Amino acid sequence: MTPDETTVARIWTDLGLKPAAAEDDFFDLGGESLVLVGFLARVQHELGLELPVDELFEEDLTVASAARLLDKVRLETGLAALEGMSEAEVAGLLSRASLDGKSEAEVAGLLSRASLEGMSEAEVAALLSRAE
Structure with a gap:
């Protein structure tokens, strides 16, 4: 299981x-x-x-x-929490933590402390592809 x-x-x-x-x-x-x-x-x-x-x-x-x-x-909770943070805040968050080897729950936890606001579609897509 x-x-x-x-x-x-x-x-x-x-x-x-x-x-x-x-x-x-x-x-x-x-x-x-x-x-x-x-x-x-x-x-x-x-x-x-x-x-x-x-x-x-x-x-x-x-x-x-x-x-x-x-x-x-x-995951939905983590993505919803992304709203309201600047691109710089999201980048800072991700720069402090490598996603390699992280579980989906750990990635969702990281995303729950980030935001999509102000990010281009390409930046959001890149962020989400790194989370998968």
């Missing part, structure tokens, strides 16, 4: 479910609406992320799909 899948599985286990694999389904494991609310609250408390409920149901709610949504929200 990926680190995010392990986190989801741990939270589900803490809430009384017993996932054994990334493809285990929340509802097949006995999950219900109150347990789902508990999961969302734990994610927000532990990870500082607010998961959109509607996106949880775009596909089967498995450990893997919940982990992908964590990653997506983490």
